[in-house]
Amino acid sequence: MNVRKLCLILGFCIVLGVVNAQMPVPDKSPMDMSYAPHNYPILKFQGKTTTTKPLARVIYSRPQKNGRMLFGKELKYGILWRMGANESTEIEFFTDAVFGGKKVSKGRYTLLCIPNPNTWTLILNKDTDSWGGFSYKQSNDLFRITIPILLLKYPIEYLSMYFNAANDLVIAWDGVQATVPITFSSSR
Numbered sequence: 802m803n804v805r806k807l808c809l810i811l812g813f814c815i816v817l818g819v820v821n822a823q824m825p826v827p828d829k830s831p832m833d834m835s836y837a838p839h840n841y842p843i844l845k846f847q848g849k850t851t852t853t854k855p856l857a858r859v860i861y862s863r864p865q866k867n868g869r870m871l872f873g874k875e876l877k878y879g880i881l882w883r884m885g886a887n888e889s890t891e892i893e894f895f896t897d898a899v900f901g902g903k904k905v906s907k908g909r910y911t912l913l914c915i916p917n918p919n920t921w922t923l924i925l926n927k928d929t930d931s932w933g934g935f936s937y938k939q940s941n942d943l944f945r946i947t948i949p950i951l952l953l954k955y956p957i958e959y960l961s962m963y964f965n966a967a968n969d970l971v972i973a974w975d976g977v978q979a980t981v982p983i984t985f986s987s988s989r
Contacts, residue, residue: 830862830886837964854895856985861890863959871975872916882914883934897986901946921979922947951978
């Protein structure tokens with residue numbers, strides 16, 4: 802191999818090394834997003850949706866169970882949980898709705914939780930663009946609802962939130978699942 806080719810290859814490797822050194826390390830709790838109606842972006846792309854905009858969207862980071870005992874241990878009962886990792890979990894309603902029996906106006910909110918052994922208290926809070934639950938102020942609560950939990954037969958590794966076919970919000974992690982009934986003003 803001639804010197805010129807060797808210098809080009811070496812230079813290329815150095816450039817790749819610099820580019821890779823600047824790339825951020827992948828997040829252990831990647832961001833995820835779910836829409837109501839279920840699979841809205843795909844349905845819209847395929848021309849199969851009857852609405853011009855989604856009804857709701859939840860944005861959250863997906864921590865892993867990673868062998869930990871979560872509810873009652875890592876996530877203490879009776880203590881505020883941010884429902885994910887990194888930035889606070891946000892739910893946006895693109896139309897007025899009834900969330901767990903409470904009316905909520907179109908808008909963007911933070912979703913938090915106080916887990917207990919048989920129920921979860923979900924909190925819809927007006928403080929958005931926050932990190933975790935560290936800046937939580939109860940005075941910014943829009944409302945709280947208490948919902949039952951379902952114990953699952955098998956644990957779920959990643960925190961998962963999605964809107965089911967009825968547009969209810971399903972939240973599942975470890976061996977626990979909670980479902981929040983939602984009705985939308987445009988779906989009545």
